[in-house]
Amino acid sequence: xxxxxxxxxxxxxxxxxxxxxxxxxxxxxxxxxxxxxxxxxxxxxxxxxxxxxxxxxxxxxxxxxxxxxxxxxxxxxxxxxxxxxxxxxxxxxxxxxxxxxxxxxxxxxxxxxxxxxxxxxxxxxxxxxxxxxxxxxxxxxxxxxxxxxxxxxxxxxxxxxxxxxxxxxxxxxxxxxxxxxxxxxxxxxxxxxxxxxxxxxxxxxxxxxxxxxxxxxxxxxxxxxxxxxxxxxxxxxxxxxxxxxxxxxxxxxxxxxxxxxxxxxxxxxxxxxxxxxxxxxxxxxxxxxxxxxxxxxxxxxxxxxxxxxxxxxxxxxxxxxxxxxxxxxxxxxxxxxxxxxxxxxxxxxxxxxxxxxxxxxxxxxxxxxxxxxxxxxxxxxxxxxxxxx
Amino acid sequence: xxxxxxxxxxxxxxxxxxxxxxxxxxxxxxxxxxxxxxxxxxxxxxxxxxxxxxxxxxxxxxxxxxxxxxxxxxxxxxxxxxxxxxxxxxxxxxxxxxxxxxxxxxxxxxxxxxxxxxxxxxxxxxxxxxxxxxxxxxxxxxxxxxxxxxxxxxxxxxxxxxxxxxxxxxxxxxxxxxxxxxxxxxxxxxxxxxxxxxxxxxxxxxxxxxxxxxxxxxxxxxxxxxxxxxxxxxxxxxxxxxxxxxxxxxxxxxxxxxxxxxxxxxxxxxxxxxxxxxxxxxxxxxxxxxxxx
Numbered sequence: 001x002x003x004x005x006x007x008x009x010x011x012x013x014x015x016x017x018x019x020x021x022x023x024x025x026x027x028x029x030x031x032x033x034x035x036x037x038x039x040x041x042x043x044x045x046x047x048x049x050x051x052x053x054x055x056x057x058x059x060x061x062x063x064x065x066x067x068x069x070x071x072x073x074x075x076x077x078x079x080x081x082x083x084x085x086x087x088x089x090x091x092x093x094x095x096x097x098x099x100x101x102x103x104x105x106x107x108x109x110x111x112x113x114x115x116x117x118x119x120x121x122x123x124x125x126x127x128x129x130x131x132x133x134x135x136x137x138x139x140x141x142x143x144x145x146x147x148x149x150x151x152x153x154x155x156x157x158x159x160x161x162x163x164x165x166x167x168x169x170x171x172x173x174x175x176x177x178x179x180x181x182x183x184x185x186x187x188x189x190x191x192x193x194x195x196x197x198x199x200x201x202x203x204x205x206x207x208x209x210x211x212x213x214x215x216x217x218x219x220x221x222x223x224x225x226x227x228x229x230x231x232x233x234x235x236x237x238x239x240x241x242x243x244x245x246x247x248x249x250x251x252x253x254x255x256x257x258x259x260x261x262x263x264x265x266x267x268x269x270x271x272x273x274x275x276x277x278x279x280x281x282x283x284x285x286x287x288x289x290x291x292x293x294x295x296x297x298x299x300x301x302x303x304x305x306x307x308x309x310x311x312x313x314x315x316x317x318x319x320x321x322x323x324x325x326x327x328x329x330x331x332x333x334x335x336x337x338x339x340x341x342x343x344x345x346x347x348x349x350x351x352x353x354x355x356x357x358x359x360x361x362x363x364x365x366x367x368x369x370x371x372x373x374x375x376x377x378x379x380x381x382x383x384x385x386x387x388x389x
Numbered sequence: 390x391x392x393x394x395x396x397x398x399x400x401x402x403x404x405x406x407x408x409x410x411x412x413x414x415x416x417x418x419x420x421x422x423x424x425x426x427x428x429x430x431x432x433x434x435x436x437x438x439x440x441x442x443x444x445x446x447x448x449x450x451x452x453x454x455x456x457x458x459x460x461x462x463x464x465x466x467x468x469x470x471x472x473x474x475x476x477x478x479x480x481x482x483x484x485x486x487x488x489x490x491x492x493x494x495x496x497x498x499x500x501x502x503x504x505x506x507x508x509x510x511x512x513x514x515x516x517x518x519x520x521x522x523x524x525x526x527x528x529x530x531x532x533x534x535x536x537x538x539x540x541x542x543x544x545x546x547x548x549x550x551x552x553x554x555x556x557x558x559x560x561x562x563x564x565x566x567x568x569x570x571x572x573x574x575x576x577x578x579x580x581x582x583x584x585x586x587x588x589x590x591x592x593x594x595x596x597x598x599x600x601x602x603x604x605x606x607x608x609x610x611x612x613x614x615x616x617x618x619x620x621x622x623x624x625x626x627x628x629x630x631x632x633x634x635x636x637x638x639x640x641x642x643x644x645x646x647x648x649x650x651x652x653x654x655x656x657x658x659x660x661x662x663x664x665x666x667x668x669x670x671x672x673x674x675x676x677x678x679x680x681x682x
Contacts, residue, residue: 106491106495106572108572108573108601108602108603108639109602109603109604109607111495111498111499111502111573112495112499113495126644126645142499143492143495143496143499144496144499144500144503181492184490184491184492186491186572218490218491218492219638220464220488220489220490220491220638221490221491221492221493223465224465224490250636252630252633252634252635254628254630262546263546264544264545264546264547264636265544265570265599265635265636265637265640266542266543266544266545266546266547266548266570266597266599266625266636266637267544267546267547267550267625268635268636269544269599269600269625269626269628269629269635269636269640270544270547270550270623270625270666270667272626272627272628272629273625273626273627273628273649273666274666275628276627276628277665277666282628285629285633285635285636287636318546318549318550318553319529320515320527320528320529320532320545320546320549321527321529349550349553350529350532350549350553351529351531373668374550374666374667374668375666375668
């Protein structure tokens with residue numbers, strides 16, 4: 001689960017990571033009130049889970065109340081790369097002396113947390129990694145040992161951060177690791193991590209702050225973090241994906257017009273590929289799971305067909321624990337309940353395949369075609385979708 | 390020969406008294422696997438159709454000499470159960486459970502690595518089948534027969550799909566190993582491919598990968614440097630959009646990393662044949678075996 005910037009910053013604050021103080025707002029009025037409380041100049045930031053908000057005009061400075069009102073009005077409802085802005089985050093404007101990058105990621109390849117630090121902050125880090133890999137200091141942490149102070153110092157010196165902020169940067173890395181561990185995140189990223197100019201008056205040192213926050217939490221661990229689980233932004237979810245989740249189905253919406261149902265994540269992914277190779281365009285990924293009963297199949301058909309773009313549906317079942325006769329019963333029941341208008345292609349193979357095919361033959365459902373191979377079924381469904389277009 | 394499980398496997402199942410645990414333990418026993426015990430805390434002294442239940446893995450090992458553990462408990466208890474089996478000194482642990490928190494998985498992996506006495510297969514995997522010898526897990530054994538093709542896969546159903554086409558062409562398997570669809574598998578392609586390379590019965594290796602991580606790329610390097618037997622690969626997820634988890638927790642393209650195209654390219658660059666469809670993988674395997682026969 002990806003958090004919005006402000007949700008990430010609230011988590012940061014709870015663990016002592018320094019962040020600018022701010023307030024969320026979902027209406028222009030709330031935004032103006034928040035800006036008044038925070039004081040001017042302040043920054044009004046669109047809260048959407050996508051990069052490039054600044055370039056898209058989703059982050060603006062307001063120097064007074066009128067500007068705050070105008071900016072909030074312009075940003076709310078704005079479309080940023082396909083996502084509508086429903087929420088704003090208003091925070092005090094920060095003075096910036098330097099921009100760094102810091103992150104803790106779950107490194108699958110090394111099977112250990114990886115902490116990264118760079119003085120090339122404020123830009124796309126994948127690009128920095130490609131063009132100047134030496135500009136990023138990296139360190140794997142033994143999860144059984146945890147993040148030690150020396151890790152922070154070593155990264156700070158290696159990355160070449162300014163001498164006066166080695167300690168605060170190291171301390172921030174330790175806190176970010178704490179967020180990663182305590183909240184069971186798979187990604188904690190700060191870009192930019194800023195260094196502020198010296199505080200006015202004598203002897204004021206420079207400070208570091210997290211000016212952005214990108215946090216991904218492990219869905220499998222949310223049961224231990226009910227507060228975090230409640231942050232799930234239902235309004236931002238696709239309606240079909242939400243419906244599928246409520247029914248306990250694994251569904252991912254795609255751009256095409258061929259509905260797909262299969263059993264097992266690998267087989268469904270493979271089915272999408274084979275359909276694409278046959279010239280078709282899948283409308284979704286749907287894994288009905290192992291041991292699916294008839295009701296689950298009926299329910300899945302409803303989810304697939306609730307996407308109006310779907311012109312034809314492919315069932316690709318290789319029964320292991322899943323029984324093909326149960327799948328056939330579920331499909332027959334779905335036809336009784338919702339009487340679909342689009343054609344279906346059904347490939348049943350594996351456990352009880354003969355019984356399943358016989359049930360379908362006896363039911364003689366309108367517009368249901370059976371195929372014996374995965375490749376043949378993919379070709380057939382692509383033809384049918386093309387005819388319907 | 391075969392790898393990991395065979396006639397000497399003595400299986401102890403954590404979660405044997407649960408619905409799924411009971412069902413699959415008994416199916417494994419029916420196949421011929423020696424199921425010597427089960428573990429359910431608080432139910433020690435009972436039995437499941439004659440299989441004795443113990444309170445701890447330590448007790449089970451002491452009483453039965455179990456050398457393989459299968460983990461069937463719900464996700465929130467699974468890492469603990471893996472660590473208990475490891476602490477009891479069981480050399481092979483097969484974790485079927487799906488949905489284990491990633492940080493739990495990471496810690497368990499690191500402990501096993503540090504102590505170096507147990508191998509973990511999975512989690513989130515269908516288990517291991519050595520046809521004609523032993524079945525540990527949920528792989529439907531009826532689709533597979535004894536033979537000389539070793540299969541290692543991140544996906545269960547894809548394995549059945551490929552195994553079925555092989556069987557229809559008259560070929561069978563030495564061992565089928567499901568390494569699972571999670572981000573931190575206890576055992577990777579490389580480990581299993583190395584075992585198949587050493588196994589005299591295995592003449593050809595099929596590896597089934599998917600999007601996410603870089604285990605396939607690592608395998609490509611390893612195969613080029615260390616493997617003399619032919620390897621045929623399949624990669625699922627060419628059409629998966631970035632940032633979306635495709636069913637398996639580990640099946641996700643992050644930014645531009647972990648794509649199917651990059652994996653297929655890495656394998657082909659090292660001379661590994663990559664089938665475009667599961668059917669094609671089986672056909673390539675059959676043609677290579679046919680030519681060798």
